[in-house]
Amino acid sequence: MKSLTINASQRESVGKKATKALRNAGQVPCVIYGGDTIIHFAAPEIAFKNLVYTPDVHTVVIALDNGTTVNAILQDIQFHPVTDKILHIDFIEIFDDKPITMEIPFKTVGNSRGVRNGGVLRYNLRRIKVKGLASKLPDVLEGDISELKIGNKLYVTNLASDDFTILHPDNTVVCMVKTSRTAVDEDEDDEETEGAAEGAEAPAAEA
Structure with a gap:
């Protein structure tokens, strides 16, 4: 830190x-x-x-x-x-051998699939309360949202580390992808992606 x-x-x-x-x-x-x-x-x-x-x-x-x-x-x-x-x-x-309690800033990394499909990323927490030795605490806590679809949530358990203890209940939501008027049906998006992949793998017709 x-x-x-x-x-x-x-x-x-x-x-x-x-x-x-x-x-x-x-x-x-x-x-x-x-x-x-x-x-x-x-x-x-x-x-x-x-x-x-x-x-x-x-x-x-x-x-x-x-x-x-x-x-x-x-x-x-x-x-x-x-x-x-x-x-x-x-x-x-603070002392080297005594844990402290601090609120560490949170930021997302990655490009959420749900956001790409028109969803909106909403933050429930901007800071995460943790307890640990000062030498072990990070400057920022990062959460990977790459796999979040519309309706999916990122929980504090996704940020867990052996270096500190998170002082929030396990079911605490840090952020989530909410739907919007412009959101794309992700089931359809899955079908299109799979269809494109199958088409790419199909062998070329013989002359």
Whole structure:
């Protein structure tokens, strides 16, 4: 999984007045949970651009001004209800030997047969919640839809891996091909394909 580094300053004062002063200075107050101690720090709002405003997921290295670094993942984020400025971010410290829970982006690969015949691909999930070691989690989960006909569904079980556990019921649908007004009857399409194949295999007539 991709990782990015955020240079930050550890906070000594955590009261409302100190927090307001940080925000007025363009800093975002943050907290890291999950370790032996809770760590309060702050960093410029622009430092979080590639972490927050992206569909990708990352692990984060928090490089504190006291020389220490902490590996973490984003847990929660608060935005201003009017300006959408980042008000506060919570992180969870991660360890090499402890599994973490994350939502991994999902994307399809392949060219669905049902879509070629006029069906419409519908997504039920854009992100899949999984649990595993950070070093084993992928940047994206891919699902092959090449064989999906109209009415067929892709389930989370089709995305299973030994590297992580999917935290959705097995019958959870990730995406499906729905019919449309322009859809072709796939039974007829099968017959045409088989007929063309038989014609190609038929021996040439003798002169």
